[in-house]
Amino acid sequence: MFLDEMLWLYAWYWVSDIEKVKRGSMALKKKAVTGMKDILPREMAVRQRVLSTIRKVYGRFGFTEIETPIVEHLSNLLSKQGGDNEKLIFKVEKRGEKLKEALEKGDFENLSDSGLRYDLTLPLSRFYAENQGSLPSPFKALQIGPVFRADRPQKGRFREFWQCDIDIFGDASYLSEIDLLLAMGTVLQEIGFGEKYPFYIVLNDRAILKAMQSYAGFPEEDFSEISIVLDKEDKIGREGVREELLSLSYTKEQISRYEDCLYLVKGDKEDILKLQEKLGAHLDEEVGKNLYRIMKMVEESGKGAIPLRFDPTLVRGMGYYTGPIFEVRSTLFSGSIGGGGRYDKMVGKFIGVDTPAVGFSIGFERIIGILLEGEENTHSEGKIAYLVEKKVSEEKLSACLSEVMERRARGETVLLTQMNKNKKFQKEKLSSEGYNEFVEIYGD
Numbered sequence: 001m002f003l004d005e006m007l008w009l010y011a012w013y014w015v016s017d018i019e020k021v022k023r024g025s026m027a028l029k030k031k032a033v034t035g036m037k038d039i040l041p042r043e044m045a046v047r048q049r050v051l052s053t054i055r056k057v058y059g060r061f062g063f064t065e066i067e068t069p070i071v072e073h074l075s076n077l078l079s080k081q082g083g084d085n086e087k088l089i090f091k092v093e094k095r096g097e098k099l100k101e102a103l104e105k106g107d108f109e110n111l112s113d114s115g116l117r118y119d120l121t122l123p124l125s126r127f128y129a130e131n132q133g134s135l136p137s138p139f140k141a142l143q144i145g146p147v148f149r150a151d152r153p154q155k156g157r158f159r160e161f162w163q164c165d166i167d168i169f170g171d172a173s174y175l176s177e178i179d180l181l182l183a184m185g186t187v188l189q190e191i192g193f194g195e196k197y198p199f200y201i202v203l204n205d206r207a208i209l210k211a212m213q214s215y216a217g218f219p220e221e222d223f224s225e226i227s228i229v230l231d232k233e234d235k236i237g238r239e240g241v242r243e244e245l246l247s248l249s250y251t252k253e254q255i256s257r258y259e260d261c262l263y264l265v266k267g268d269k270e271d272i273l274k275l276q277e278k279l280g281a282h283l284d285e286e287v288g289k290n291l292y293r294i295m296k297m298v299e300e301s302g303k304g305a306i307p308l309r310f311d312p313t314l315v316r317g318m319g320y321y322t323g324p325i326f327e328v329r330s331t332l333f334s335g336s337i338g339g340g341g342r343y344d345k346m347v348g349k350f351i352g353v354d355t356p357a358v359g360f361s362i363g364f365e366r367i368i369g370i371l372l373e374g375e376e377n378t379h380s381e382g383k384i385a386y387l388v389e390k391k392v393s394e395e396k397l398s399a400c401l402s403e404v405m406e407r408r409a410r411g412e413t414v415l416l417t418q419m420n421k422n423k424k425f426q427k428e429k430l431s432s433e434g435y436n437e438f439v440e441i442y443g444d
Contacts, residue, residue, distance in 0.1 A: 035151070035159025041433060046371055051144065053191050054164050054362070061183040063142040063166050068123040070146060074115050081122055081320040081346060088149040090116040090159075116148035120165045121320070121343065121359055128169050128357075129350035138170035158365060165340075167359035169347070174290045177324050177342070180360045181298045184328065184338065185306030187362070197370055199330045199337070200307035204314035205291050206321055206341075208275070211283035212312060216258035218250065226250075231315035238262070267309040269295035275312060291324060320346045326360070332370050337363040384412060385435040387419040387426070391443030400441050 032038050039047065055065065077089050091112035093099060099111065117123050120143045128139065143165045151159060166183060168176040181201060193199045209230075210223055218226050229244050236244070238259070245255050264278060265271040269292050276288030295308050316325045316339060325341030340360035348354035386404055388397065400416075407414045415435065420426040427438055 033159075035153040037158060043368065043372060045434075047368055050191050050364075050368065050371070051164075054144070054187055055142070057187045057190055058142045058166055058183060061140070061166075061179065061186075063140045063183070065142040065144070066124075066127065067145065068117075068120070068127050068143065070117055070148070071114050072117045072123050072126070074113055076122060076126060077115050077118065079122075079349065081349075085118040085149060088151050089118060090148050090150055092116070118149050119147050120145065120163050120361065121167070122346070124165065124167055124359075125343075125346040125357065126350055128355070129347050132169075132355075135169075138168055138176070141165075141167045141169070143167070155369075162364040164362040164364050165359055167357060169355055169357045171358075172344070172356035174294050174324075176356075176358045177294050177326075178297050178301075180340065180358060181294070181306065181308075181326065182302055184360050184362070185298070185302055188328070189305060191367070192371060193330075193367075194305075197330060197332060197374060199328055200309055202309050202311045202314050202327045202329060203291060203295060203324065204310070204312055204326075205287050205324045207284060207287040207323065208272075208279075208291070208312055209315065211279045211287075212258060212261045212275075214282045215261065215279050217254045218258070227315045230313055233313050262312065265310060265312055267311065269299070269308070269310060271310050287323075294324065316341055324358070328363070330370065332374075333366055335366075337366045337370070339363075382437060383415065383433075383435045384437040384439065385415045385417065385427075385430050386439045386441060387417060387423065388441045389419045389443050392441055393443065396441065396443070 071092060074089070074091065078086055080086070092114045093111055094113050098113065103111075124141060124143055128135070128141075132139070144162065146160055146162050148160050151157060153159060166180060168180065185201065188194075188199055209227060210220075213223060213226055214220065225248070226245070229241055229248070232244070233241050242255055242259075246252070261275060261278060264274050272288050272292045272295070276283055276285065291310070295310065298306055298308060314325060314327055316327065320343040321341040322344045323342035326339060327336045328338035329335075330337050338361060340358070342356075342358040344356050345354050347357060384407065386400060388400060392400070404414050404416050415430070419440065423440075427435075430438075
C-alpha cells in the first residue's frame with residue numbers, strides 16, 4: 001500500500017504540472033536554475049580563448065586530453081576523499097525496478113546509486129585504474145569539463161562550474177611537481193595574468209602540517225580537526241584561530257608552540273629549512289629538502305616570472321592529499337583560483353596498489369570572472385558584418401553571398417544578416433561584439 005501511494009503521488013504531481021503547461025496556466029520558467037547560469041556571447045568568446053590557450057600550453061608540456069562521465073558511482077563519491085564536498089553531492093535517483101525495490105522497503109537512504117561529480121580528480125583516478133594498461137607511464141593527463149556542487153551560490157561560485165585539471169600518474173619524484181607548477185604558471189601568463197592580473201602560487205606539504213602539530217603537542221588523532229581550524233586563518237586571522245583552538249580545549253602552551261613555528265616564516269623558500277631545523281625529529285628531513293628544491297628549480301627555470309610563496313598554514317580541504325600541496329591566489333579575488341597536490345593513495349583504493357599521482361586544477365570560472373571584469377574589449381580580431389536590405393534582388397544577393405564566402409574562405413569572420421529598421425542601434429550592438437567593418441547592401 002505504501003509503495004502504491006508513493007508512486008501515485010509522484011505520478012499526480014508530474015501529470016498535474018504537464019497538464020498546467022498544456023493548458024497554458026503555468027508559464028515556463030525563463031530564468032536558469034539557481035546556481036547555474038546562461039553564458040552570453042561576450043563571455044563565451046573569452047571562455048573559448050582561454051580554453052584554447054590552456055590546451056595549447058598544456059599540449060606543449062606533453063599532457064594528453066581525456067574525458068570522463070559527469071555521472072560517477074555514489075560509493076566512489078562518498079569514499080571520504082572529497083572532504084566537505086561529499087556533503088554537496090547532486091544525487092541521481094535510481095531507475096525502474098531498483099527504485100521500486102528501495103521504495104517498497106522504505107529505504108530512503110538508498111534511493112540513489114550515482115551522482116554528479118564534484119571534481120575531476122576522483123573520476124580521473126577511476127579512469128586511470130581502469131585503463132592504465134593502455135596508457136603510457138608516467139601518464140600526463142589533461143581533463144576539462146563541468147563539475148557540480150550543491151553549494152550556496154554567491155559571486156564567483158556556482159553549482160555548475162568548469163575545472164581544467166592536469167595530473168601526472170606513475171612518477172613519485174618531485175620532477176612532477178616542478179613540471180606542474182611551470183605548466184600552471186605558463187598558462188596563467190599566456191592568458192593574461194602577470195602585471196595586470198597579479199598572481200602567486202602558495203606551497204606547503206601535508207607532512208609539515210603534521211610535524212608542526214606534533215611539535216606543538218596536539219594529539220595525532222586530532223590532525224584533521226585542527227587542520228580545519230588552521231585553514232581558516234586567511235578568513236578569521238591568527239587571533240581568531242587561537243580563540244577557536246582554545247574553545248576546543250587545546251592549551252595556551254600548545255597554541256604558543258605552534259605559533260612559534262609560524263613566526264619563523266615570511267614566505268621565502270629558505271624559511272622551509274629554518275622551520276625544518278626547528279621541528280627536528282618531528283619532520284622527515286627529505287620532506288623539507290624536496291619542497292625547497294621544488295621552489296628553487298621553478299624559480300630558476302621560470303626565470304622568476306612565476307611567483308612562489310611558502311605558507312605552512314596551507315591545508316587544502318581534500319582528504320586525499322598525501323604530500324606537497326599548492327594553491328594559486330590573486331590580489332583581485334578572495335580565496336584561491338586554483339590548487340592541487342600529491343595524492344599517492346587514491347588509485348590504490350581502486351586496485352589495491354598505491355600509484356604515485358599529483359595534479360593541479362584551475363579555478364576556471366573565477367579566472368574568467370577576473371578577465372571579464374578587467375577587459376574592455378575581448379575581441380582581438382576585426383570582424384566584418386554584411387547588412388542586407390530586405391528589397392535586394394536575387395542577382396545582387398547572389399553576388400553578395402559569393403563575396404561573403406570568398407572572405408570566409410580567406411579566414412575572415414563575416415556575419416551576413418538582414419538590415420534592421422534601426423540600423424544605428426544594430427551597428428552599435430554588433431560593434432560591442434567586435435564587428436568593426438560594415439558592408440551595407442541596398443536594393444535597386
